Amino acid sequence: MFLKRMAFMLGASALALMNVANRAAADLPGDYVSADGTISLPGNFRTDLSHIGSWFVPEGDASGFHDVFAQADAVRHFRAHGEFPDGTVLVKELRASEAGDYTTGKGVHHATPALKQWFVMIKDRKGRFPESAQWGDGWGWALFKPDNPATNVAEDYRTDCIGCHLPARATDLIYIEGYPALAP
Numbered sequence: 001m002f003l004k005r006m007a008f009m010l011g012a013s014a015l016a017l018m019n020v021a022n023r024a025a026a027d028l029p030g031d032y033v034s035a036d037g038t039i040s041l042p043g044n045f046r047t048d049l050s051h052i053g054s055w056f057v058p059e060g061d062a063s064g065f066h067d068v069f070a071q072a073d074a075v076r077h078f079r080a081h082g083e084f085p086d087g088t089v090l091v092k093e094l095r096a097s098e099a100g101d102y103t104t105g106k107g108v109h110h111a112t113p114a115l116k117q118w119f120v121m122i123k124d125r126k127g128r129f130p131e132s133a134q135w136g137d138g139w140g141w142a143l144f145k146p147d148n149p150a151t152n153v154a155e156d157y158r159t160d161c162i163g164c165h166l167p168a169r170a171t172d173l174i175y176i177e178g179y180p181a182l183a184p
């Protein structure tokens with residue numbers, strides 16, 4: 001009985017130590033990553049992050065505006081050092097667009113309330129989650145859909161994401177020409 005209880009207590013403290021070790025190993029990516037590497041969509045990104053730039057895609061599934069956000073601290077760091085600091089969060093929001101005639105001109109495009117999806121990348125300079133298919137090549141990779149914004153539906157960044165980002169390899173897989181706010 002006593003031995004059993006000792007074994008249980010040892011087991012429990014080993015587990016507690018492992019949790020601490022996991023958190024220490026996971027020490028990073030701020031508030032949007034859990035100890036096991038699960039990425040969540042920063043719910044408050046429109047007010048708490050800085051808008052660093054937008055893309056306009058004229059046609060296809062991804063058509064509309066792609067608005068990109070990052071932490072103000074990450075922007076300041078990039079301006080000073082030319083690289084994204086550990087824990088940088090990039091959120092790309094896709095919105096449908098409409099065009100109309102305005103006092104500025106004809107066929108003026110604006111975003112609509114219709115949300116398509118959110119892409120998220122989180123900078124990981126330490127390779128913290130080598131077992132995860134959502135982490136690698138220096139980033140965590142996530143995709144959230146409006147019908148379930150709580151769940152990352154990107155299964156494997158190697159098939160879901162990186163192929164399209166390889167042209168931007170020289171700039172850490174990020175299309176930085178779209179983000180004039182990062183210029184010094």
Ligand code: HEC
Pocket residue numbers: 055057066068090091092119120121140141142143154157160161162164165173174175176178
């Ligand atoms: C069809 C190609 C394609 C796929 C697939 C793709 N991306 Fe991208 N992504 C791009 C392009 C091109 C841009 C910049 C221009 C734009 O948005 O049209 C971009 C921009 C981004 C940005 C803004 C930062 C940057 O790199 O400019 C994030 C964040 C992002 N993608 C994350 C992801 C994640 C996560 C996945 C996988 C779940 C993914 N992308 C899959 C092509 C793609």
